[in-house]
Amino acid sequence: LPTRARDIVDELTKGFAFLSGGRGKDNGCIITFPENPHFNQVPQEVLVKVLSYLTRIPSQRESDTKFILILDRRLATWTSVKMTLQRIAASFPGNLHLVMVLRPTGFFQRTFTDIGFRFSQEDFLLKLPVVMLSSVSDLLTYIDEKQLTPEFGGTLEYCHSEWVIFRTAIESFALTVKEIAQMLQTFGMELAEMELPEDIYSIERILALRTEKYYQLKEDITTVTKEGNMLLCSLEEPDTDELGEEQTQERSGDWETVNRLLAQLHEMETAFDGFWEKHQLKMEQYLQLWKFEQHFQEVGRKPKYTTLFSSSLRFPSVQKDLTGKAQVMILHGHQLAANHHYALNLICQQCNELRHHSDVLLEEIKRKHNHLQKTLDLLTSLQQALECCDEGAYLLANQPMDKCQSREGAQKALQEIEKFLESSSLYLNADPQILSSDFELILTPELKARIQTVQIKLDNVRCMFKNRQACFRKLADKQVRPVQLVAPRPENPPRSKSPLFSPKHGNVHVINELIETERVYVEELFTVLMGYRAEMDNPSMTFLLPPVLQNCKDVLFGNMPEIYDFHNKTFLHLLESCLETPERVGYCFLERVEDFQMYEKYCQNKPRSESLWRQCAESLFFQECQRKLEHKLGLDSYLLKPVQRLTKYQLLLKELLKYSTSCEGVEELQEALVAMLDLLKSVNDSMHQISITGYHGDIGELGKVLMQGSFSVWTGHRKGPTKMKDLARFKPMQRHLFLYEKALVFCKKREDHGDGYDKTSSYSFKNFLKMSAVGITENVKGDHRKFEIWYSGREEVYVVQVGVLYRCAFLLVALQSPGKYKALADCKKLDSEDLLVKNGDVIQLVHEDGEGQW
Helix, strand or coil: CCCCCHHHHHHHHHCCCCEEECCCCCCCEEEEEECCHHHHHHHHHHHHHHHHHHHHHHHHCCCCCEEEEECCCCCCCHHHHHHHHHHHHHHCEEEEEEEEEEECCCCCHHHHHHHHHHHHHHHHHHCCCCEECCCCCHHCCCCHHHHHHHHHCCCCCHHHHHHHHHHHHHHHHHHHHHHHHHHHHHHHHHHHCCCCCCCHHHHHHHHHHHHHHHHHHHHHHCCCCHHHHHHHHHHCCCCCCCCCCCEEEECCHHHHHHHHHHHHHHHHHHHHEEEEEEEHHHHHHHHHHHHHHHHHHHHHHCCCCHHHCCCHHHHHHHHHHHHHHHHHHHHHHHHHHHCCCCCCCCCCCCHHHHHHHHHHHHHHHHHHHHHHHHHHHHHHHHHHHHHHHHHHHHHHCCCCCCCCHHHHHHHHHHHHHHHHHHHHHHCCCHHHHHHHHHHHHHHHHHHHHHHHHHHHHHHHHHHHHHHHHHHHHHHHHHCCCCCCCCCCCCCCCCCCCCCCCCHHHHHHHHHHHHHHHHHHHHHHHCCCCCCCHHHHHHCCCCCCCCCCCCHHHHHHHHHHCCCCCCCCCHHHHHHHHHCHHHHHHHHHHHHCCCCCHHHHHHHHHHHHHHHHHHHHCCCCHHHHHHHHHHHCCCCHHHHHHHHHHHHHHHHHHHHHHHHCCCCHHHHHHHHHHHEEEEEEEHHHHHHHHEEECCCCCCHHHHCCCEEEEEEEEEECCCCCCCCCHHHCCCCCCEEEEECCCEEEEEEEEEECCCHHHCCCEEEEEEEEEEHHHHEEEECEECCCCEEEEECCCEEEEEEEECHHHHHHHHHHHHHHCCCCHHHHHHHHHHHCCCCEEEECCEEEECCCCCCEEE
8 A cells, every 4th residue: 555645646636535724623633535537447456546645644643543525416417326326335444433514505416315315324324434514604504614725614724736746745854864864874774884994094095994984974954954944834733712711723634743843853864973983983082092002012111221321421311212202102091091992991001001111121231331330430539540550650660770770860750650649649549459349240251351451460560669769769869870760661561352242142131031030030920919819818808808708819819829939939040140151051951841831721711810810900909019019010010920930931031042053062052942932823723722612521631732723624425436516516614623632622712701801712522533433544535635544544624724834734743643743733824835754754945936945
């Protein structure tokens, strides 16, 4: 059935029935059937459409609408009247309250109508409540003249052609408003559901495109609003005459409809503006956050200023540069926080972290500056002592010995020596042992050798002056034969210095860094254990301890006490013993590689620890502990230290290898690096393993995880070789495989769920194959990236596809002893390299360009 006027505009234009807007005394809507000699020729389906549309209009505004029909049949016949009533009875879709018929006015037709209606009245009453009226004036008994059009003696103005035009326009306007609403909803869903990119350029581009789309929609809303206002002006708003204190006449339905649609459009626009304003603010804040984090990464990254401190004169400029950038960055963060940025906590945390890094770095710079200043002071003192020695030697060498043979000459020369010794006593009488004691903290082997050189020269010069004084005193006391004294020989020219940044120097620097950072690490662990963990047993702090932390020390701190004992009692001392024997560093790691397995337990407990920390991070207990320790960072930063330290070792070992290519112990260093990388991989694999769900039994019985990763897997349950053309018909499954010593486990990776820090990944257990019953076909014909895993005499066949390099690594680990090729598990990221196998056991990974080998 039609829902819009434009669908039946031709039928409505014929005007065989219209809705004038008048109402009966019982508030029923009047539908008028004007005099129309061709009414009975109108097809029944057309009549149904028109009556359905006319009755739907008032029904949209009020429920249970009653209808009154006025049939003007004054020029018709009884036969036409009877047929009209029958057609209406058969097709009228609404709640028909009353049918009033202006009967034919001709004498014979009136008589026929009266007789025919009398005999057919019961039939009509069963279907239609019909009232026969003799004249127009009889209508006023049922309907007020204000509700009747002029042709029935009323005053209600109605033009059918204008009504059709207005109805079409109103419905078109309503449809446009609906389309606008749908466009706004679609745009809103697009804004809410679209994933944002992770680079500033793309974010700015998306924001610009969305802003353009917003203004385009605003322009559309403005155009539709103007259209609605013009339509509203075209519809005359009826007068509101007072019928009582609280009653007014009903307004025109069309005017009400347009006004209501305009109000809805205004509400939609207001809501859309509010939504866009919030979205735009969030997008701009998101962009600000990206820029802030990018700058944070640039400024917060600890720079290497080692080469900048060759002269202490560079310190002010370095300090100004560091503090300036950090302060600007922190000020920017505070401005974002003051503007109620949605990532307020993250920004404040990063500002605090940046401030902490800045303070730490400035302290390090000051320490280095003080170290350099003391070194400069020491070198200045030594230089002044050497210059004084040179001046004394020059003085002795230039004394005229021939004139000093007399008593007067000897006394004069002796006075010159005593005057010089008096003015230079501060330098000539300097005790190198006191210098060594005063500058003990900065002494290096080179400085110690420099002090020893100066000490020898001072001793020689003092001895020369002592001998010369004794000689001149004898001459002054007693006249003797002239004695020709020989001037002291000039000092041997200084040896050329060795290059400052030799490999040996770099090696020592890295070892010093390794030992120094190890000491700091041990101190930090001790601080955490004493300042936080031990305080949980302190009776004076019990009232601050959250209930969730009761008896949960081992969950929050894991096995940190075990890690601390190992490093404090064993590993730190091993490293310190390498100061004089750097070649033993690699051996230290290899000797204690089994002890480092305790980190695996710590990392496996880390998710539980982080979950517990998030529940009580804001508690007064932790705030008080942090205040007592004067820590700028919270406990969570220190709980991350063991993980950071574990990854730091392999970086320092790599740095040592750079300076030890031809040194003793390089093989042990290489093995230590491989061992630490293998440990990191083992920790990573175990972290994945603890996320396996749905496995019934103890998964630890399967042995150690040798490899794990995601693969495309095809399955089959038939004998015979798998053909690629058969595989192409089936869609592969994405499976995460865990290769244990005793079994191969198939899992399905579940998507992350939760928000923020609560996001977790899990692996749903699907199947496992015992390695004792597994067979492997290394190559599947047609694709060198695939290999077959078959089980129980090929009853189950699994075709696995990975990168070429990872495929070979997987096969080697699966087919050979685990320890022999375990390092190859790290090759899965090297997709662009080739792998060569010689004689079945020589493995070499070579870049395509031939540079670099593993």
